[in-house]
Amino acid sequence: MPSIYLYITDTLADWECGHVLAELHSGRFLKDPSCRHDLVLCGRTMDPQTTMGGVLMVPKVLFTDIHPKTGDLVLLPGADTWLDPAQGPVIEKIRMLLDEGVVVAAICGATMALANAGLLDKRPHTSNDLAALKMFCPGYHGEEYYSDDPAATDGNLITAGSFAPVEFATHIFRRLDVMSPETLAAWHGLFTTRKPIFFYALMESLPKRA
Incomplete structure (x- = not known):
């Protein structure tokens, strides 16, 4: 079973990863439902963390100790604590994972x-707002690679703004190749337009299962 390594930190934005977790863990719309993902909560420390919504989450493993394999996903939700210097070891681990x-x-x-x-700095990406990146991130020098799209994929890195959890999930599902193109198109259409036609298309796209 592949894994989702969800990094949890205080003030985690609950809504930003909901679609990703629900679909990958349940497997309900995946090409192969048996490839549903296990969820592994990872922390900078082993201390419990509280989300913006008040949900108490307890890490299973230190983030710096994870060893993802092919087919796994490292999921980094938003939070108000990301620019804290204490996140340094986590950032360095992410750098290593991207290189791998x-x-x-x-x-x-x-x-x-x-x-x-x-x-x-050297790869296409997006975020909440370019001006905000330049204002709050003195180490940032990637303006020429910034995209105004709600989500962006560059190789093994996917980025998105807080207002785009559906597009974020869509890019992840496409990159992991876990849904058929027809299913993914219908799923995205349903959650962006809310039109019933996409629900029926979604159901029709699924393989018939005994």
Whole structure:
């Protein structure tokens, strides 16, 4: 079973990774439902963390100790704590994972931390706002690679703004190749337009299962 390594930190933005977790863990729309992902909560320390929504989450492993394999996902949700210097060891681990080809997906505040560490200087990316990156991330020098799209994929790195959890999930599903093109198109259409036609298309796209 592949894994989602979800980095948890205080003030984690609950809504930003909901679609990703629900679909990859349940497997309900995957090409192969048996490839549903295990969820591994990772922390900078082993202390419990509280999300913006008040959910208490307890790490299973230190983030610096994880060893993702092919097919795994390292998921970095937004939080108000990403620019804290204490996140330094986590950022360095992310740098290592990106160099190793691990699929890393960062949204909202997590993209700011990557930007500040210079990890977005030479690769296409997006975030909440270019001006905000330049204002709050003195280590950022990747303006020429910034995209105004809600989400962006560059090789094994996926980035998105806080307002784009559906697009974030869509890019992740496409990069991991876990949904058929027809299923992914219908899934995206349903959650962006809310039109019933996409629900029926989604159901029709699924393989018939005994």
